[in-house]
Amino acid sequence: MKPKSLLALALCATLALTGCGSGASGPDPVKLLVFGAPEELGAYRTLIEAYQDARPGERVQLIEASDRKDLLARLATSVAGGAPPDVFLMNYRFYGQFAAKGVVEPLDQRIAGSTLDPADYHPVAMDAFKWEGAQLCLPQNVSSLAVYYNRTLFTRYGVPEPKAGWTWNDLVGTATAMTRDARGLVIKGTEAEGAARLPAVHGLGVEPSIIRLAPLVWSNGGEIVDDPVKPTRLALDSPAAREALKNLIDLRQAYGVVPSDAEVEAEDDESRFLNGRLAMLMTSRRATTNFRTITGFEWDVAPMPVYRQPVGVLHSDAYCMTTGSKNKDAAWRFMEYAMSADGQRIIAATGRTVPSHIEVSRSPAFLDPDQPPRNSQVFLDAIPTVRALPTVSTWPEIEDLSYGILENAIHRGDRLDDVIRELDVKSRPMFARGEHG
Amino acid sequence: MTASRPAPRIRPDTRARRQHLLMLAPYLVGLVGLMLLPALVTLALAFTEYDLLRPPTWVGLDNLTALVDDPIFRVALLNSLVFAVVAVPLRVLVALGLALLLHRRAPGVGTARTATLLPTAVPEIAYGLLWLWLFNPLYGPINQLLRLGGEHGLTVLGRTPPPWLTDPTSARAGIILMSLFTMGETFVVLLAARRALPRDVYEMAALEDATGWDVFRRITLPLMAPVLALLAVRDAIASLHFTFVPAFVVTDGGPPPYATTYLSLFVYQTGFEYLRYGYAAAATLVMMLLTVAALLVQWRLIRRYRRFYQV
Amino acid sequence: MSGLTLAGVSAAYRDATVLHEVDLAARPGELLVVLGPSGAGKSTVLRVVAGLEPATTGRVHIAGRDVTDLRPGLRNVSMVFQSYALFPHLSVAENIAFGLEVRDVPRRTARERARAAAETVGCAGLLGRRPGQLSGGERQRVALARALVREPDVFLLDEPLSNLDLTLRVEMRAELRALHDRLGATMVHVTHDQTEALVLADRIAVLRDGRVEQVGTPEQIWRTPASTFVARFVGSPAMNLLPADAAVCRTGDAPPLPEQPLEVGFRPEAVTLDAAEGTPATVDRVEVIGEDAYAYLTLAAGHRVVARVPAARRPARDESVRVGVRWADAHLFHADSGRRYVP
Structure with missing residues (x-):
């Protein structure tokens, strides 16, 4: 056989093979x-x-x-x-x-x-x-977001469980009271320099992301973007937004009730909660499936804490x-x-x-x-109060950007003004490229 | 031999040539279809705005000028270059050291060679996941080891062990550390290169009572220099790519801001996560230009050394 | 005091013994040639002297020092490898100076001595080149210069001429001898080429299967080979060897043969074809080399013999001749051991 015809044959065979992949019967x-x-x-x-x-x-x-x-x-x-x-x-x-x-x-x-x-x-x-x-x-x-909490731990340490209508200050107080060392004594997680003094239980876990921050800002009467309909930048410079952001950062920087970045890297919040080493976790309904595998302790959910009015994030x-x-x-x-x-x-x-x-x-x-x-x-109670985040086509980029900046703010303690400015300046070109619905 | 003997005037064997062509055909088809065409398409897309969803529109040099002003791209480019500058020499040195250590026959050498090669054979994702565990700042074996003998979670020297994946410098060092163990291919080439060096040259040096350092500096290193240089250039090119999986799996481009976002990850994120395919293509174009530059260096090296060693 | 002594030296490669209790000595200033076929262990002798291979038994002395347990660099020997082992990345000057520089001789001095050594062997014009740019003969000179730049106690030369073509080899042979005479250095030269050995050597040591077969001046090796092996290995075409009782006509003063199994050896020069009462033989073929011709004969009893005759008087093929052997030039060997028979 001539080489050329061989080649042709080989090509035909390849085409036939790939061609009949979709030729199965039925719709x-x-x-x-x-x-x-x-x-x-x-x-x-x-x-x-x-x-x-x-x-x-x-x-x-x-x-x-x-x-x-x-x-x-x-x-x-x-x-x-x-x-x-x-x-x-x-x-x-x-x-x-x-x-x-x-x-x-x-x-x-x-x-x-x-x-x-x-x-x-x-x-x-x-x-x-x-x-x-x-x-x-x-x-x-x-x-929407809720606060999952480890009831068994709350009972053990005699701390009142979170209940509807609680405020941000209640959350901080509860988280502080629930941050405990291995002997069960209240400990301040900010001094976490050596293993002997590391908290065995942290009071709260919360992701440093814009979607966790948003309901807190809204609840305080602020906005996260300049114009909710046609946003052009992340605008956290209003006093209300600033306060909510500062309070979020203080969870780590001032109170040490959330795990440090190394601790999060070592064991993420969801695993930490599963392992009974996190008293409260602010997250969405999604976590429920995972948490239903828990057998070692009792857990429940509480509504988000409130600044001025209850607002949730969709x-x-x-x-x-x-x-x-x-x-x-x-x-x-x-x-x-x-x-x-x-x-x-x-x-x-x-x-x-x-x-x-x-x-x-x-x-x-x-x-x-x-x-x-x-x-x-x-x-269900949260549904009437939930708000949606802006739907802009470049939102994934904006979320990634803000996550990095907020992560550094919470764990490294960047200056609040710098954080707000960085979010503003760097998000502008992304919003500018975006398309709105 | 460069002696110019008159070439025999024989008609080229057309049958043999056709056979060669036929044997090359599958490779050529693959090369053109899987590498060349996509590369050309990517080149063209670099001058368009394209989101994968709507047809591309021509924007000329807009993407490239935007890249120049893009702080994330600049960080990614810098990260890639720094990685190449630090990791590539280290990888080649580690490979060289091991090759020189393991080129002789001795008990255990075979096992040691296999061990050296093994990390390279592990699938990249699995390798990344393994290191994710190794680097775990609290429970990972590396930091457990560093804490040995120390108290209160500190090292013997009384310092906190590196927070591998949360501190930018440590994370970059971590990625470099990861890459050091996958120098198996370089190791194999150097092993072969070392074994190909003439034995009598080393015996000569022994007769002159040259010290190990002298032998390394005056003989081994210069004799292997061409291979080392080529491998380094090759590794530099490859480093543009093999930073991807570690950054993707282990650090996700972080810690913020973009400490381990290398060009490859930047291209992936902008292209496939943010659907800015044209823009990503422009960044790919920059990567290609870097590769071409490296290839030029390589080509010059080859030419220079060929002149050196012509027999 | 001896320049170099090997006393009962054995060496092994893996499990095979390649040298069997070799005793060998080179006097100071002597050019000793170690001669033998490939596989005889000649190179191993050099390598054991240099310290590149360990001696499993015996001692090696160089200039009166026991160097058996010293590493190569402390033995003060120079070696010229068959491949020359030049450093391809270094210039000729750097190659020659290498041994000095690694021994921390100041760079300037090293370069001056390198130049001097290069001049000694006539390669001073090549100092700036790299080995890749040199011809075989030039490389050989560089290798020699490198060997002698350091003034070692012993020079070891491992078939240094074997990679050269014949003309160059003859030329370099003469130069090597002249160089030796000028330097007065102790040299051990290994070769498988018996002509080279005869021309170069002060004394020759013939090696066979890792054992010394005979040591002697070229004259002694030629005139009184100690065994059939030496007899046949030295000389070309090789010496004729026949059973002593073979029917062959002996010319000249021929004493009666002793009553024991012997072999008789005689070089082609000792054969005459015109003996009046010679043994009949037929000529199988004839090789003419200039003025000389070698006739390959078969004796009536079937033994084969080579004879040298002047080319002008060579027999024709298939011609019948009468062969005689000049008995004064014949050698007797014990048939069983192959050792020389001494009456």
């Missing part, structure tokens, strides 16, 4: 791109199985990303490559860049023609996924359909199911979410008294 499955911890992924598998059982013939394929950043990268590259997933799950804080660029399919028409009633869902979550008036995604959950993920999907009708049918009371109950059972479906969120599927936290009502 293509709906591809669902999500990320999450193993339990969360398990919940999606359960949801998909339930859906396929309920609707014979429908098929959904789960695509698992390792984390949020991986999901963003996968989504962007698959869109660029012309083979995007049909449905993806995304937080409203990050969907802006996709919404602005026409990657997300508007759903108003499909909603109008379906049994899905927007009034069944918490409006604050629905609104977060509106872009220029159009409903782009359907919120799966409506979470955490919400939604099912979004890609405009590039080649399977939109099937994708929509899956989204309908996932958003239905049945679908919402399945996800709610994992504990990970506060269901966006109002009825489900008030049902035992969410408020199950046998499953910790007993006080899940806290999340």
Whole structure:
């Protein structure tokens, strides 16, 4: 055989092999791109199985990303490559860049023609996924921040548990009283220079991020950006914002009730709480799934402390359909199911979410008294007060930027004025490049 | 041999040439398809604004001028250069030291060679995760070891052990430390280079009673200098890439602000996390230019040493 | 006092013994050539003297010092390697001065002595070059200059001429001898080339399988080979060896042979083809080398013999000749041991 014909044959074989990859029988499955911890992924598998059982013939394929950043990268590259997933799950804080660029399919028409009633869902979550008036995604959950606390530790040290209506000063006092050394004596974590004096239990864990800071600023009557509708910079220079930021920094710098950076690096806050070495942890509903594995102690949730008025920050993920999907009708049918009371109950059972479906969120599927936290009502009570962060397409960059600056502020004790100026100056070009909904 | 003998006037064997071409074909197809085309596309995208989601638009040199003013890019560039300047010589020196130590046959040498190579064979992500554990400031074995003999969590010298991943300098040092153990390839090349050096030259030196230091300085080092220089240049080029996984897995570009954000991580973040693909392509272009500069240095070195050792 | 003495020296490579209790001595100022086929252990002798290989038994003395346990650098010997072992990255001047510089001789002095050494061997014009730019002969001179710059107690030369072409080898051979005579240094020169040995040596030590077969002046080696091995190894074409009782016509004064198994050896020069009562033989082939011709013969009894004849009077192929051996030039060896028979 001539070399040339051999080569041609080899090329043909390669093409044939790659070409027949998609030639399987039946309709293509709906591809669902999500990320999450193993339990969360398990919940999606359960949801998909339930859906396929309920609707014979429908098929959904789960695509698992390792984390949020991986999901963003996968989504962007698959869109660029012309083979995007049909449905993806995304937080409203990050969907802006996709919404602005026409990657997300508007759903108003499909909603109008379906049994899905927007009034069944918490409006604050629905609104977060509106872009220029159009409903782009359907919120799966409506979470907010709460203070998880280790009840067993509070009982042991005889410190009153946090309760609704507590103030920032109450939080600081409680955290101070709960920061203990190995012998169980109250200790000031700022002097943490040697192992003998390191706190064995820290009073509080809180991430140095803008999404933790935001509700505190809002509660104090301040703003985190100059214009919530068309933000151009992070503006924490108002007295109210300054005070909230300073108080957050003081948790480490003045009171030492939050673990130092080395301690966080050695053991992150969630593990620290799991291991019974953190009295309180300010985080979202997401942690619940993980904390339900705790057997060594009792825990519960309390509402966020209040400065002037109670304000929460919205955490919400939604099912979004890609405009590039080649399977939109099937994708929509899956989204309908996932958003239905049945679908919402399945996800709610994992504990990970506060269901966006109002009825489900008030049902035992969410408020199950046998499953910790007993006080899940806290999340529902917060919903009327939650605010959404600005949705600007460059928000991921802004979050990364502010995280670094705030981390240094809290752990290194940078000057407050410098911190505020740096956040302002460095965020400006990012906002300037951003697009708004 | 550069003696100019008249070349035999034989018609080139076309069959042999065709066979060579055929055997090269898969490689060429791969090279063009997987390396050259993407590189060219990236080059072109460097002059566009492109977010992966909408079609690219031509912006000329805007991306490059924006890079010049971008403090994060400047930090990343500086980080990459500093890494190359510090880590590359250290890596080559460690590899050289081990190669000189392990080039002879002796009991245990085989095991030692394998041990030297092993870290290079570990998948990068796993290697990164391993170091994440090693560097754990409180519970990690490195700091546990440093605390041995000290009291109250201090080292014997009464100092706090390095907070590896939370202090910028320690984190940079940590990444360099990580990179030192993956010099296996350099080690193998140097081992082979050392073993290829003529034995009688060393016997000559022994007869002249040259000390170990003299032998190293006057013989081994100059004889291996060309290889060392080439490896250093190669390593410098590679360092643009192999800083990625450690920074991605272990430090996530931190501690703030951007202490271990190297060019590679910068490109990844801007391109895939912030969807500024055109801008990332421009940064990649800068990386390519650095690579080309390094290759030029390499080429000059080769030419210079070829003149030195022509036989 | 002896320049160099090896007393009962053995050496082994891995598990194989390559030198068997060698006794050897070079007198001060003597040029001793160690001659033998490859694998005889010649280079090992040099390497043991230099200290590059350990002696498993025996002692080595250099200039009266027992150096057996000293490292090479303390033995004060110089060596010229077969490959010359020049440092490719150093100039000729630096190569020559290397030994001085690592011994902390001031740089200036080292360079001056290097120049002087280079002049001695006639390579002063090459001082600025690198080994890569030199021809084989030039490299050899540089290697010699490097060896003699330090004025060692013993020079060790490991087949230094073997990498040169024939003309150059002959030339360098003469120069080497002249150099030795000028310096008056003790030299041990290893070679497998018997001509080189005969031309160069004050004395020759013939080595075979790690044992000294014979030590003597070139004259002694040639005239009275101590064994059939030496007899055949020295001289070209090799000495004829036949059973002593082979039917061959003896010319000249020929005493009766002793009554024991012996071998007789005679060089081609001792063979005549025109003996009146000679043994009949046929000519197999003839090689003409200038004025001389070598005739390869088969005796009637089947033994093969080489004869040297003037080219002008050479026999033709297949010609029948009558062979006689000048018995005064013949050697007798014990048939079993191969050692020389001494009546």
